[in-house]
Amino acid sequence: MNDREKFLFDLQGFLVVPEFLTHSEVDELNAAVDANMEKCGKDDNHNLGNSKTLVGTHRRGMFTGMLTWPKPWCQPFREIIVHKKAIPYLNAIHGRGWRLDHSPFILTADMDTEGLILHGSTNHQFFGAAYYIYTNGQMRCGMVVLQYQLADVEEGDGGLCVIPGSHKANFPCPSEIREWEVNREVVYNIPAKAGDMIIFNEATIHGTLPWTNRERERRSVLVRYSPKYLHYAGGYYEPEFPEWVNELTEAQRSVLEPPYIYNRPLLEDDGQTVVRPRAE
Ligand SMILES: O=C(O)CCC(=O)C(=O)O
Incomplete structure (x- = not known):
């Protein structure tokens, strides 16, 4: 994470990393989704x-459970839970040691798909699962979301929106702003190309705007990470991993570990090597 990216993430509570995925990674992920269209459910x-x-004629489309899709379709999703290029970003904002939070899911939208109310913990009170602090030259966050765009989004299309800087906001966000009824000028619909990755802090106010583009559909993969001592949603595997987890690499398994500190498996920058330091 370079100095420009740190400045922007600290300032805005989100960051767009252009061309994060290669064309072939985007193609593999899209092919896996195309082959499993019947699994698309309605937003729960x-x-x-x-x-x-924020209303529409129908709910957002949602795919879940991609890590256990039949082979080869699960493979590209298993690979992005430990994407080598994501490691420096997660190390910079969580410190060493972070873990998958929630199961990854995919959001889709077509013309007139409804939105989702804006939400995010901000800084109006301390919320230990979703926060932002800067201390001793380091940023630290509760849960963050890595959103991989598999299709282009232009500003105004709809989909992911944020209130930039709101991770540091000191007053609760009024419901009429969260409902996108007033002061729409503070809400930013983040444009991105297929292959771009957007990191945002769960403390940053964010939500979904209704989809308005007849020509283009939304397709976004959301992968969430918390620091090693924290878990936001249910769904980690304890005391034993399910059988399919044995098919993962040691590095991929390490991010499915429950929250704890001592003797925790930590990933090296190569995205493959796992070390277990005895003490922190
Ligand atoms: O990417 C989006 O549309 C926002 C996703 C979100 O915040 C959610 O589904 O809880």
């Missing part, structure tokens, strides 16, 4: 509050 996280502007 539907929430518009009382908004009249």
Whole structure:
């Protein structure tokens, strides 16, 4: 993570990393989704509050469980849970030692797909699962989301939106702003190309805008990470991993470990080597 990226992530609470995935990685991920279209379900996280502007004719499309899709379709998703290029970003914002939080999922949208109310913990009170601090020259965050775009998004299309800088906000966000009814100028619909990766902090106010592009559909993979001592959502494997986890590399398995500190497997920058320091 270079100095420009650190400045922007600290300032905005999110960062776009252009051309993060190669064309072949994007193609493999898209091919896996195309081959499993029948698995697309409806968003189980539907929430518009009382908004009249986030409404649509149908819910966001959602794929889950990609890590256990039949081979070869699970493979590209297993690979991105420990993407070599993501390691320096996660080390810079979580410190060494971080873990997968939630199961990865895919969001899709086509014309008139509804949005999702804006949410995010901000800094108006300390929330230990989703926070932002800067101390001793280092940023630290609760859960963060790495969003991989598999299709182009232009500003105004809809999809992921954020209120830049809101991870540091000191007052609760009024519901009419969260419902996208007023002050829309503070809400940014992040444009990105297929292959770009967007990191955002769960403390940053974010949500989904209704999809308005008839020509283009949304396809985003969301992979979430918490620091090694924290877990936000249910779904880690304890005391024993399920059988399919044995098919993963040691590095991939290391990010499925439950939250703890002592003797934790830590990933080296090569994305392959796992070490177990005896003490922190
Ligand atoms: O990428 C988006 O549209 C926002 C996703 C989100 O915050 C959610 O589904 O909880």
